[in-house]
Amino acid sequence: MVDLTRRFDVLVIGGGNAALCAAISARRAGASVLVLEGAPKFYRGGNTRHTRNMRCAHDAATEILTGPYTEEEFWKDLLLVTGGQTDEELARFMIHESKDILNWIVEQGVRWQPSLGGTLSLGRTNSFFLGGGRAMLNALYRTAEELGVDILYDAEVIDLNIEDGMFLSAQLKQPVGGRTEVRASTLVAAAGGFEANIEWLKEYWGEAADNFLIRGTPFNRGAILKMLLAKGVQEIGDPTQCHAVAIDARAPKFDGGIITRHDSVVFGIVVNKHAARFYDEGEDIWPKRYAIWGRLVAAQPDQIAYIIFDSTVVTSFMPTLFPPIAGATIAELAGKLELDATALEKTITDFNAAVQPGTFDHTILDDCRTEGITPAKTHWARRIETPPYLAYPVRPGITFTYLGTRVNKQSRMLMKDGRPSANMFAAGEIMAGNVLGKGYAAGIGMTIGSVFGRVAGREAAKNARN
């Protein structure tokens, strides 16, 4: 039983990578720590459940990394994906700290493996968790428990008592035991974003948000973020933005995770519910091309689209959870997709006629392109002409949101007037917008979580002692 009448040195709200790194680092610094995870035990860990790697800088190849990835190169990649929407001082600090995280996280029981099939393009930059994100979480939880961190599941925080930027207590609501006031000297907020809060998404996306699928658990509702912003914490990141990829429309509403994604866009064309193409399917190379399609589909009527290809490319991409929908003719396929057959036939005929001769190579920006149609397919354009014709229906799959709390290098929250909070820290997705204003690079969310989680825990422990 956790004694909730005592006053903890550090209260961590959240249960993912950032929360656990904060809890462990605070505990190792001598603090008493309570972790409140809003989800049930099985769903603990928020988006960390679905991750599988972390991007850390390193000066030389290791057993699991194929070559060096310098701080400068990491910084340039971050600059590129964010288009400059990043806090350079914080970002460079994070990148520098990421080097040591490679070892620190192993000391917390997490195991690495080299990148294997399907992810070789990340073999130099990203370190993969053996067994994936849930294995990583399990290791962190085991370590936290062994160190004596108190952990509660199904522990929903319904209010925060904050006075003038100083955290005093949290109102805890549990299925059994009801409401309790939890007191602590410091707070680490590591409770993620609000991607599972459809009502909140609707504020920016309107009714379209009803058609979004959420790739993580239904527990990422942003309640803590909302409370903090309402109580004077400075916000950062574009509230209207979220990271979205195209995932299978047949996926469950929540928690479909990695296995619902599609990486077949470049091998065919993408049409909307009017059977019309709407964007250059051959614009850019993986993984950048992968990240834009969620937003593109979100902008289409009814937020639905169809990746259409033919039988010649079926083995060109990873096997999928849901099988492609097949038709012996374009018309039959259109019928199964409930698209206008004539319109789809015309779209494909026009596309096929526009394809120019070239040498196909999906690993580079090749010279297979179309001419004379809008939008063009600028690379990897090949005729769709060998039945059966195949299709995947796709919808926007929301991965994470960018809105967060502003922090400094101590991971300490900044208030609206710019002053640092007396005793409140934030780590993980809830403050990712400081570093990642927009865009995405594989594994960077975990870097943000581990680096700032570790810092927040250490600083919170120090703060609690003073």
Add this chain to the structure above:
Amino acid sequence: MHGTRTLQEADRLMTVCNSCRYCEGLCAVFPAMEMRRAFSDGDLNYLANLCHSCGACYTDCQFSPPHEFNVNVPKTLAVARAESYAAYAWPRAFAGAFARNGLVISLIAALSVAAFIFGFAAINDRGVLTGIHTGPGAFYKLMPHNAMALLFGLALLYAILALVMGVRAFWRDIGEPVGMTTDAKSLLQAVRDAGELRYLDGGGVGCFNEDDHPTDRRKLYHHFTFYGFLLCFAATCVGTLYHYLLAREAPYAWWDLPVVLGTLGGIGLVVGPIGLLSEKWKRDRVLVDEQAMGMDTAFILMLFLTSITGLALLLWRETAAMGPLLALHLGVVFALFITMPYGKFVHGIYRFVALVRYARERRMMAQGKAE
């Protein structure tokens, strides 16, 4: 699509796993899965027998129950594995022995022990059965050596024949041409992987058994059991050689090689099975193929009885209990031999064959010759 509902479910899971692949570093099953996009019955039986049931992929899976994708690979493959033993059993008429294996094995063991006791009593005077015999040839006062060698030799030969026929069916089912000789390197790799139980370690931390804290206990107890069994077998072989080549008759002194090997092996075969059984009872039910509990328990108990009766015989061989103990021990060993092809023993054979296949596939992939 598939021959059984179990294989249907295994196909569903492998399709889920093949679009995720987070577990590819844990063991051999997932890399083997990644070499395929679709799964035949034979492929699934191959993957099922490649699985060592370490449980890591269940604990690590974000889609395990209560998630709606309901991914439970260790349990599904355990069920498929047990069903594959029956599917490959030779002769086909005996496949049913796997259905209520615990009962079948117990009955055969009891009948075998009874046959030896009654046999000894029938062919010997009462005084011989309960008499005290010492010195070379003491055991053969109860049963002539040649009769013993013939009976056990035939039982062993039959077991080997039935096992070879089963492996033949398995090898064909998983898509390898029968009669094709595998390369020595793959064979050697498989010997090493099986000998170390390389894939019974959750990818490095140990097995997941009763909870999500990994341990190496199952591996350790399996090593005790397996190497104990090998030592006992070696003891028998050395004894046979002594008899025919050196004309030295059992029983041997405690320091003699057959006794040393047999005693060490016997201790392994006591410690190992007790450990395995206790781990099995502790095991999280969600990972367990309940249908196969009888089969697993029967096999573990048979090994335990083999060693415990053998050790008892060693301890009391110079007393009047020797006769009955010899009958008991021989009865158990005879039952073990003839039930080998129809019980859990086959897991070692099929898993080894799957490891050979895996080693071959890896080598072929490395050489770029994969289909």
